[in-house]
Amino acid sequence: MRRLSRFEQKILVAMGLVALAPLAGAIVLGRSAVRDAYHTGVNERIHAQLEGSVDLYQVHLETLREDAERTTDAIAYHHALHDALDAADRRAVDAHLGAMLERFPHVARVSVRQGEEVLAERAPDGMDGERRPVTLRRMLPAETLATPEGERERPETEVEVVATAPQAVFDRFQTAGEEAELYARLLEQSEFVSGTYVGVFLGLLGALIVVALGLGVLLSRRVTARVTSLARAVRRVGAGDLTVTVPLGGRDEVHELTEAFNAMVRDLRASRARIEYLQRIGAWQEFARRLAHEIKNPLTPIQLAAQEMHRSYQGDDPRYQRKLEDACAIIEEEVATLRRLVGEFSGFAKLPRADLEAADLRDFLGDVERTVPAILEDVYEDEEAPAVEFLVADREMPVRIDAMMLKRCVDNLLRNALQALRGREGGHVRLRALREGEEVLLRIEDDGPGVAAKDRERLFDPYFTTKSDGTGLGLAIVKKVVLEHGGEITYADSELGGACFEVRLPLGGRPSARPPKKSET
Ligand SMILES: Nc1ncnc2c1ncn2[C@@H]1O[C@H](COP(=O)(O)OP(=O)(O)O)[C@@H](O)[C@H]1O
Ligand SMILES: [Mg+2]
Incomplete structure (x- = not known):
């Protein structure tokens, strides 16, 4: 039998006192x-x-x-x-x-x-x-009296x-x-x-007290066992282990406490992951800034030198002349690519912090939907583009967002989906937005090839790309921005058969510009 915990001892002493006081009186x-x-x-x-x-x-x-x-x-x-x-x-x-x-x-x-x-x-x-x-x-x-006649x-x-x-x-x-x-x-x-x-009275009361104490130990033991396991879990969390979850049991205050504790650890875990990711992104941004700087500086001299070489050639060898022109064209083209890269790197490096304002996600998505033709034009030019479908719940979705940054995120996700469908017949991209509990869920999915299991872990790392012309910065930017919105982004398999990116944002204050609808109050 386990030794009595201090809590159990206290309960027992309390019960004993409660029982003994009336006993003495009784x-x-x-x-x-x-x-x-x-x-x-x-x-x-x-x-x-x-x-x-x-x-x-x-x-x-x-x-x-x-x-x-x-x-x-x-x-x-x-x-x-x-x-x-x-x-x-x-x-x-x-x-x-x-x-x-x-x-x-x-x-x-x-x-x-x-x-x-x-x-x-x-x-x-x-x-x-x-x-x-x-x-x-x-x-x-006999001798009392004599008879008168005779002496008889x-x-x-x-x-x-x-x-x-x-x-x-x-x-x-x-x-x-x-x-x-x-x-x-x-x-x-x-x-x-x-x-x-x-x-007899004492015997009965004594038996009663023993039964009461036994019940007390039994009940308090169930509670203390759970409290002890909670205390152990708290110590583990204190030591930095955020993987703990305490099993729930019994419908009581300890159950509530355990639930609250588990929720707290979940939140801690999420925020630690968030902080770690943002720190990592910070380091990558610094790296991108230096890289852009180092690459950008020699680009103009290279370009000028090539142009100068081309311009100053006085000879009359037509084959050499053509070679020179080809080389110059290649240099110009590569320099242009490098400039674009430098632009993207420094854009990533200079990514501002999200500045949140109250808005309704429906309005925001309405604006995004209007830019879809331009994105299609950009990715597909003259080719036949896949269908893009917007399914937005007809409910108020008050959130606090940085509209410009978030637009960039949705843009990136739509572009990725469209790019994944390139070279496929009749692709399909779907954006869905709905309220779920205390969150809004934004889901962007396609019926493309999806992401291979081995790549999923690195999906949101900067510079991870499977495209020949990709930078691998798109999803990193998306994740950074989403985290700065207090939300999270995860990858899932889509019902459509391809990739599905799920963005969850916390429901925020109502947008002040738009009074609530009557039906919703
Ligand atoms: N919708 C998608 N379908 C399949 N793969 C995707 C999708 N979105 C992103 N990916 C994968 O994630 C990688 C990283 O994407 P991203 O960060 O946007 O960089 P980039 O687009 O420059 O490659 C892509 O190279 C691609 O392999
Ligand atoms: Mg991309």
């Missing part, structure tokens, strides 16, 4: 919230209340028990029962039990037994509500009373006991529970 708040919420429901006061209610039920039950005991006593030790027993009067015993049942409605059954023998037993017809029985017994000792002892007698208490009281007592116990347990666990809550 822990404190969460802890106290859990504790408060818990303590509202689970606290000592309620616990005491619960315990109190258990005690209360206990007291109530005891009272009920005591009540049952008293009832039993009242039944067992009643004098009427003892009288009946003493008299061994079963019916009286039974009547006593009946009376007692009426007096104590909560008694479910009552019986009197002597040894194995049941003397009497009574139970009410029915009872209302669910009740729980409590069986209580009283032994009436009354056998030991047992009184059994089944008293009842409402079942609900028992149930409630049990429930209260269970609840009090549960509550006591909850109270004991209260610390543990709030600890658990906070623990």
Whole structure:
């Protein structure tokens, strides 16, 4: 795994801080919230209340028990029962039990037994509500009383009373006991529970932070990788390498930055090429100036000397006379050619800088079109000339140009095309002008032989020519002028089958002399 970059570290620290600040608050708040919420429901006061209610039920039950005991006593030790027993009067015993049942409605059954023998037993017809029985017994000792007739002892007698208490009281007592116990347990666990809550809460938040940080690293890594490659590219450009292009990726600000960077490098490359070319041309111009100067000076003496030789011949040898005339004619002709060359060289050397002014390229090309017959006349004289076609878009094409210099350029390009078609049947030259984005595109093409691949590189170099009478200065001048217009010129293959020269000029301010057309605003 790659080491984290500083940018990534910063993002992580920022995310960590953002996550941790609320985390600390959340822990404190969460802890106290859990504790408060818990303590509202689970606290000592309620616990005491619960315990109190258990005690209360206990007291109530005891009272009920005591009540049952008293009832039993009242039944067992009643004098009427003892009288009946003493008299061994079963019916009286039974009547006593009946009376007692009426007096104590909560008694479910009552019986009197002597040894194995049941003397009497009574139970009410029915009872209302669910009740729980409590069986209580009283032994009436044998020696209590003597029977009046005879000394016979009354056998030991047992009184059994089944008293009842409402079942609900028992149930409630049990429930209260269970609840009090549960509550006591909850109270004991209260610390543990709030600890658990906070623990779970912390665990969840922690997991969330880890996921967030992971995502952060992932996202920032994608961005930083691209930023790093941009930085590397910037360093290369700084070291003078203008061939770099940084691959685009992702639709975001880094993408925009990369695009802008690539465009900048492209522009730098173009302007460096432009500057280099102009510097080279400058050197060639200096060379042309010296050459013209050196050649021009001896031309007049040579010409005068030849003329003098011709004029001063006094002899009468007709063959020598003819030779002399031929030689003089050749010298005159060559001197004339040299003068033309010198003219072209010094014209190239003195080429002024383009002085740009706002104009509409349509108007400019209209002017150029009017000079076409003269160019045809110049190149083809009496021969049949190729067709020259002008296709100019019917749109405003505002540019900043030096009309005279640019005319010279188009003239050169048209001448080259026409010259390339010399000796061919029915040639075709086409000039096309149109707007393309922020540029105007001027294309001059022909259906001639085109430029051989090996010559394309040197096409715009001064003195490169394939013509016997060429100087090779035409395209050099064209390129210099186009570059000075902030444009560029390239060679391409033409659809027509021959050469195609493409000139691109930046769209400039509107020409002030010509108000914009209504349809275009
Ligand atoms: N339209 C064209 N078709 C074919 N070759 C061309 C064309 N234009 C220019 N060239 C080539 O480019 C060379 C340089 O042209 P240029 O600089 O105008 O000099 P020159 O016309 O004096 O030769 C020409 O000699 C020719 O070989
Ligand atoms: Mg030429």
